[in-house]
Amino acid sequence: MNIKKILPILEWLPNYNRALLKGDLVAGITVGIVLIPQGIAYALIAGLPPIYGLYCALVPQLVYAVFGSSRQVAIGPVAMDSLIVATGVSTIAVMGSEDYISIAILLALMVGGIQFIMGVFNLGFIVNFLSKPVITGFTSAVALIISLNQLKNLLGVPFIQSDQLHLIVKDIWIQIGDFSINTASIGLFAILLILLFKKVDKRIPNALIVVVLGILIMKFFGTVLTDVSIVKEIPSGLPSFGIPEFNIAQIRELLPIALTLVMVGYLETISIGKLLEAKQDVYRIRPNQELIALGLSNMFGSLFKAYPSASSFSRSAINEESGAKTGMAALISVVMVAITLLFLMPLFYYLPNTVLAAIIIVAVLGLVNFTEAKFLWSANQLDFWLMLATFFATLFLGIEYGITAGVSLSLIILIFRTSRPHVAELGKVPNSNFYRNIERFEEVTVDEDILVLRFDAQLFYANSSYFRDKLDELTIKKGPRLKLIVLDAESINRVDSTGVEMLKERIRFYQKREVLFYFVGVKGPVRDVFFRSGFLDIIDLQHFYMGIYQAVQFYKTGDKAVQEKYAKYIQQSNT
Template sequence: MFASLRENFRGDLLAGITVMVVLVPQALAYAMLAGVPPVYGLYAATIPPLLYAFVGSSRFMAIGPVALMALMIASGLESLAEPGTPEWAELAVLLSFEVGVLFLLLGLVRAGFVVNFLGHPTILGFNAAAGLITVGSQLRAFLGIPREQLADLSATRPWPIVMHLGATHLPTLAVASGSLLALVLMRRYAARWPYYLIVCVAGILLAWGLNLPSHGVEVVGEVPRGLPMPKLPRFKIDTMVSLLPAALSILVVGYASSMTVVKALEAKARGTVEPNRELLAFGVVNLASGLFGSFPVSSGLARSTVVAQAGARTRMTGFIAALGVLFVLLVAGALFEWLPRAVLAAIVMLAASSLIDIRGVREVFRVKRADGVTAVLTFLATLGIGLEVGLFVGVIAALVFFVGRTMRPHTAELGRIPGTSVYRNVDRVEAAQTCPQAGLLRIDAPLYYANARFLEDRITTMMATHESMKLLALDFAAVSDMDATAVMSLEKLIEALRAGGSDLHIIGAIGPVRDLFVRSRLLELLGQDHLHRNLAEAAPKLVEAVERDYCEGTCRVSAFPSCTLIPRAALLREHGKAARFSPQI
């Protein structure tokens, strides 16, 4: 037992130190992206992960500041205050508190399913646009253009900066370019090194040794020691209402992206994650972040991957990493006062570049064109209108395409492969044979008000196309549900077919659908003898129901196994001898 505990602690200690080395530079950089003092990032990287170790369920959830969340914070606040002001910082704290409350509410009602509306194509398009916006938002710090020259610049509208490229500060550009180049090279050729920390330390030494602030290079400046005392933010109803769209967007994107990554990592390590417990845990850590004067937090893709690769055994990894950040706050914070902001801009740009997944968009287009269109629409709306609107457009586009597909569900006319009891789609299997009098139609979707008319038209067309068809059997094995409109539509269809001298059978309906038949008058109207468990049971009854004279005198196919028992005059004329129909024909 003690050996196991010692082994776990050793693994968690090494992983925790590794994560801390990544977390400190990211926390400083993402705080700058969110428009708050860099030290706020260290606050967000301390208390939230400490608490998560006790309330969360995944060892790979690396709670702390995240680039995408930081950008969404800036987007949500830009119409309410000026970045870098005390009012902006107060709003960021209030936003964290509001996000925490929403997470707790969803967790209490076990509503983790809400993030399922955020599909992969929507996330792809949103992330790509957010990545470009994030890169653009760091251009001022990267180029060293004075803030007073960029009054028309906002976090999510950074493009006017191209009008001020002539004001680029060359020493700042040199520091930023060198930092970005070093980060890219080390990520490519020395990925196991703590390249974020290495570049930060190099930047600090360079700024101190060359006295870069005296040459106009901005640095982080004073970093207060220790943690602030916890206190409640000032609550204003109108302000909280204004922050609600941003809070909801942060909740959905933060939770969905975190869970997607962590579920994959846990599955690979044969672990589990509890979605509803994570909702409560995210609520607790965001409330704590707000109480300690910081902004909303989530779990970053890069950090979660680092946690997994570093060999984390338990949730103590995050706890140890947070203790390391706390040590920086208490003891080593003064060292980061010399850190150039251009270095932080380079870190943010590198992190943002990973959000742009062109290969993923291309793959989505190849698999399903409608999903590719959803990704592109989300990208354009996010880039051109705003983060919250872009996210909404992506969700709506995905729903519209989904509803469009369900309005015209896939159906297949089935035929038997000669010599077998296997029935296949006649459009895909040329050898499949259909009965001229008894049609088989498979329906591959739930039936509801939006596609009930489509099914009526499909059946009517099929009956009209096959003039000799006297009955139709619907394969319901893939129909998982029906609403009242679909049930009533089917009832009317049965009545119409029988009034015209035809009939309808249903095959393979699952239990919940059969229950609907019982509760409505459909089963009574259809008749128990017209409801079959499977095709093997239905086939002999369908053969019995068709006109025998047509089978014996005209038919040349064997659409059902029992057709082989029927003597065929047509085959007698063709072969010049009495014969029973061969099952191979």
């Protein structure tokens, strides 16, 4: 057993040197500066006291640095997961209550446990059922929902918090006239500053700058700006150890939202991890190890009062751009968070909630992906409509039902595409031995008594009837002159018992009509299935060829050398 695969930290820590420390130190401090105000802000999205955002940035980061296969991914509180937590837990307990907090921590334990089990049993492939269009539609919708939910803090109006667009918009329409001019002015000014700093240089700690400015404004002018709400006292100190309280009924209620967080959290982490991996050639992301690392991060985090955490796109990008080379950068960020928790929390007393709302809105609106939508419209309109369906389902039905709708539609489209794959009739290119699709190449020639077709997929129970129907359709077009069917099987990489039985039935059917059935380019594993299934009881080796040209030539000329060559090839490959 390779211990480095279980503990990826051993891949870089033994060879750690001063040159690596320089980049990690700068990146760790930079990410820590961004993480502290973001952690406080994202805890508010989750409906938790601000301190829990920093708890979420402590132990999970530490654990991921040890077990994560990516050296630059930044783990901690994220906006999307925070809103999912709020959406799920608020149906069970009152936001901010002790029960609410304990359930959110229990949710982290559940999410971590599921992720860990999936990683141990190599189930990372399950996430492939969330296609890119579904992810784009889902994240874009969630970004809008998070932004709208933050308008209550940005404008100083007690709008309802919901994950359904129409409910939020209705309440905003009713109460928008009650907004606080002072609160809105500070919040909008913070947004403009963040956008300005991002345009100048993304590495500028814009969130920290607006937090400091907001605190100074409220400290010195708070007596005038009495309508601007502030964070007020946040408790200091590191989180204490404790096992989350739970019961079976709560677990049953939380399971759907936990599964959503498992998928979304893993997607966030693997997506940013793959993006950062492509920028270097030092290490490779291992998807199942990422699941194990995420699972352990959430499980151990829950023992120290953390709610579900995942990878942050923005902080991971900042980490890489600031020069992070190893997980040491994450450990430095952990030290900064710990110092803040121990000594600096009183400084955040005058922090305006509207500034936190500004940080959140700017961060999440970057997830609204117009570029991907334009690409999908031009590249594949079916994928575009899938993205749009997921987008609107998430907006109007809620986060949990939105992701369920997206996955369901993805599976339906997958089934549709695999059950109706591409089938092409081929014709011979003049003065060559090549055969091409007659619908794409006008110059090809077609023999009246020969049908050459290509099936571009595996042949199994879901598409065997479609294959039979297309075959019969093409043979009917040929009419009574048809004497030979040549199936180019080069693209068929697998065949099941249903496909085999369908082929045997069609071969017998056409034999009765004195039509030959030849196979071309059959792959070894597929050929083995054919032979084990009794094909040679119906047809012999003279019906199998390496290429279409050879098959047609043998039919036309009866060239025994062609067949002997293939029979010799079959014999060698079988031995």
